[in-house]
Amino acid sequence: IRRNDIGFVYQFHHLLPEFSALENIMLPQLVHGLPKAEASERAAQLLDYMQIGHRANHRPSELSGGEQQRVAIARAVANAPLVLLADEPTGNLDPTTAGYVFDALSALMKQSGLAALIATHNHDLAARMDRRVTLKDGKVVSL
Template sequence: MIKATNIQKYFGELQVLKGVDLRIKAGEVVSIVGPSGAGKTTLLQILGTLDNQSNKKESELEINGIDVTSLKDKALAAFRNNHIGFIFQFHQLLPEFSAIENVCIPAFIKRTGKAEAETRATELLIFLGLSNRMHHRPNELSGGEQQRVAVARALINNPSIILADEPSGNLDSESADKLHQLFFQLRDEFGQTFVIVTHNEELADMADRKLTMIDGQITDQYVERSLGSPKKP
């Protein structure tokens, strides 16, 4: 599913990633933890093709069997839109659009027809418990509701991989717990692979594998277990 080898990243003279190797199987939920500045978000952005590693010629990044480093900009954007969904801490919803309109945006970028996109968005919002909030704008939604809209947006194109960066960091504990359980429900329902950067130890410990990053390197991980329901913290 994801194969990354010797991923390095420099910002000027500062080396943020120092030769990261990573293998993630289809259907896994993998958490990445570590102190601020360890390189977690930078790694996630590279895995999501939002940024490039500094050593392309000496590294490898393969997603769904495709060498994404070989793709030109237009093909890479299409690959990202089709195969990868993103969930961010601060939702990144467009305030002038309703929940269902926000969810439909990636589908419209994919050139999905309006009726088909709205049907899929409606199904997702109902699944996520937002059937009566579909036509509300973000400022009319709670933080937990906004994050579930963001989850629906990430799922609209049926991506095989969901990348989440501190997805519950801006939520109260009850909303965070519901979101954490939702990730595993989605994996079981739709078969997505999840890579989650988090400071929430409860969420991290629920994952199939927990990776720890320190100073630009993955230093350890929990022993891999069989895929299935979330591990009890």
């Protein structure tokens, strides 16, 4: 279930440094059994959607923090999961870049019907979600 139906985005992107942005997105698709040509095409489409198609052949060390996080999001949705779990996906980004990454993630959710559970301390971004659950000291304090 995890490999097929759930995508993960972490606060730190966890991209493989020896691979390009395109290859980082292709890897989960190849593991899933998609032919290399199809995985490459899907990865390129996702990079274009995230507005970083021009950075496809760059390694993570050559990308900005926002670009790295967009690659991580594209990788997480490459296999068209039913659910996306995101832990502070904008936590390491400046406010402007965080807003852009969040907008891209929101658009992907709406376009694909993807359900997402996003943990964030950013109240501005949380306010833009369709539904919010607030936790305090490990307990639900509002729905």
